[in-house]
Amino acid sequence: MAVFTICLLNGASFGCVLFLLSSGLSLVLGLMGILNLAHGVLYMLGAYIGWTIAAHLGYSFWIAALTAGFATGVMGLIMERGFLRRLIGLPNEQVLLTIGFVYIITNICLWIWGSIAKPPFTAKFLTGAFTVVGWPYPYSRVAIIVVGLSVAFGLWWLQEKTRIGAIVRAGMDDREMTKGLGINLELIAGALFFVGAFLAGFAGVIGAQLIGANLGHGLDILLLALIVVVIGGMGSVQGSLVGAMMIGLVDAFGKILFPDFAMFMLYFLMVIVLVIKPTGLLGRKL
Amino acid sequence: MNQRLSTAVPYLIAVVILVALPLVLQSYYLSVATMILIFGLFAMSLNVIFGHTGLNSLGHAAFFGTAGYVTGIAIVTYGVKSFWTSAPLGILGAAVTAAIFGIIALRVSGVYFLLVTFALGQLLWTVAEKWNSVTMGRSGFVGIPAPDLGLSFLDLESPVGFYYFVFVVFSVCYYLMARLHRSPFGYALQGIRERESRMRALGYNVWLYKYIAYIVAAVFAGMGGILYAHFNGSIAPSHVGFSTSALGMLMVILGGAGVLWGPVLGAALIILLQGFASLLVPARWPLILGALFVIGVMGFRGGIGLHMVKTVRRVFSRGSNQG
Numbered sequence: 038m039a040v041f042t043i044c045l046l047n048g049a050s051f052g053c054v055l056f057l058l059s060s061g062l063s064l065v066l067g068l069m070g071i072l073n074l075a076h077g078v079l080y081m082l083g084a085y086i087g088w089t090i091a092a093h094l095g096y097s098f099w100i101a102a103l104t105a106g107f108a109t110g111v112m113g114l115i116m117e118r119g120f121l122r123r124l125i126g127l128p129n130e131q132v133l134l135t136i137g138f139v140y141i142i143t144n145i146c147l148w149i150w151g152s153i154a155k156p157p158f159t160a161k162f163l164t165g166a167f168t169v170v171g172w173p174y175p176y177s178r179v180a181i182i183v184v185g186l187s188v189a190f191g192l193w194w195l196q197e198k199t200r201i202g203a204i205v206r207a208g209m210d211d212r213e214m215t216k217g218l219g220i221n222l223e224l225i226a227g228a229l230f231f232v233g234a235f236l237a238g239f240a241g242v243i244g245a246q247l248i249g250a251n252l253g254h255g256l257d258i259l260l261l262a263l264i265v266v267v268i269g270g271m272g273s274v275q276g277s278l279v280g281a282m283m284i285g286l287v288d289a290f291g292k293i294l295f296p297d298f299a300m301f302m303l304y305f306l307m308v309i310v311l312v313i314k315p316t317g318l319l320g321r322k323l
Numbered sequence: 324m325n326q327r328l329s330t331a332v333p334y335l336i337a338v339v340i341l342v343a344l345p346l347v348l349q350s351y352y353l354s355v356a357t358m359i360l361i362f363g364l365f366a367m368s369l370n371v372i373f374g375h376t377g378l379n380s381l382g383h384a385a386f387f388g389t390a391g392y393v394t395g396i397a398i399v400t401y402g403v404k405s406f407w408t409s410a411p412l413g414i415l416g417a418a419v420t421a422a423i424f425g426i427i428a429l430r431v432s433g434v435y436f437l438l439v440t441f442a443l444g445q446l447l448w449t450v451a452e453k454w455n456s457v458t459m460g461r462s463g464f465v466g467i468p469a470p471d472l473g474l475s476f477l478d479l480e481s482p483v484g485f486y487y488f489v490f491v492v493f494s495v496c497y498y499l500m501a502r503l504h505r506s507p508f509g510y511a512l513q514g515i516r517e518r519e520s521r522m523r524a525l526g527y528n529v530w531l532y533k534y535i536a537y538i539v540a541a542v543f544a545g546m547g548g549i550l551y552a553h554f555n556g557s558i559a560p561s562h563v564g565f566s567t568s569a570l571g572m573l574m575v576i577l578g579g580a581g582v583l584w585g586p587v588l589g590a591a592l593i594i595l596l597q598g599f600a601s602l603l604v605p606a607r608w609p610l611i612l613g614a615l616f617v618i619g620v621m622g623f624r625g626g627i628g629l630h631m632v633k634t635v636r637r638v639f640s641r642g643s644n645q646g
Contacts, residue, residue: 120621128379128437129373132379133569133573134621136573137612137615139613141609141613141614144610144613300446301449304443308427311430
């Protein structure tokens, strides 16, 4: 029972990191049809910037998280305004362009921070642990769950209950019609891209509490985020949350039950969802 | 007759140049030329589904690498000597992988197809890296010898002999893919790319056509992987996964998906640049490659091959029949 509870918490905390990452990917894909494969390296860049500010220079962890998010957000905005906006409706070109950014950003990170992985770091007041079912459990993991669920609630509220959210949903359903109503969809789309890229960098710092910063994360975490999008369906905050939690939990329990096959369980889950519902569990129609 | 001649001339020139290359090139540059033919074959195979059928796969290296691994394992681990047994085994490996992946990936289309093929490719990459006892793990499967064709007068251990061997295989595959492209099956694929719903209305089993095209493309990619395994003497997890798939896609887009030899041109450009960059600035090659992706997408959409064809046509038609 103790192992079960610990696994549940581990899975939920990793799931929350995945949610922060994949929600941006999913919303951008849903609204603009842009597949940003550089989303994973934005996460990685965020983790490195966060490490520099929090662990290396010794500033507050939360300042580090917000600064990293802002930096990757600006980076994302440059990618969208400068390049991706001209490639709307051309998925192959988007993929190649963003793969180019994957190589460029990874190589620059290697240049600046070297090839040795940075260890996990966290805020000072989160370094301790408390007792769950007789086991010590770190505060930092609980903080991840709180942050993740708060962002999830915020995004859900934004998308379902506000005027901007209504515009985003309308844009996903019918782009031309929304523009025809005199709405500046380009502005909203750019802002959404910024939010997605911000969340990627923010997730990098939040996730660094678990896995630190590493040059391999750019692709590893992207793969997980893509599986989340396939499972949850694109363009939906709830879908991302459900998908991310499923992946987080399957990963956590898989590592305990079948240590050698944890990664395959994730693919297995993806294949099952594809067979049952190709558009994802809570996805919008394409 | 004249029409046929004028289309045959460029091919004749290309063949003469490719046959004469070993006479002028040193062994290092000859190995670069061999690489170009191998990756040209790989990029062309991707174009069978990518350019001709309109299926944007980001996991095509899965078949390249699988065939390479299967051949290597057959030769080194199980002692299969003859190329005529080991190569079909490798191709069978690629075809079976494609038959399984195709059932999963073809349930979706468009961007989702990209995501799913990407994930499936990474699945194989995980297998190649983690299954130490069979694949030798992270560092790659090593010790693959030159192919044994059972013909004693051919020396495939020498760079020149191996180059000609690759050239022959490449030419046969090129011919087969060109025939496929202009066969009723090929036209049906192009119809699916242009308008899937119309093809369905005409009574074509669209899914089956896509599925077969997916497997055929995998077979040619597998042939490329087998050549590469023999050429390099080894095959690594990266040859199954994302980086090789993305490279193939770049070759197709840069060279031009609309022209049959476009992908080969793309492969030549990338391999040549990689050759020079790895000599001059090895640590910054990914940076250059990334920039190449960005420049290729922003500047050469439609591909260099298409631009070349248009230029040549403009020169030869003297602008008389331009509408």
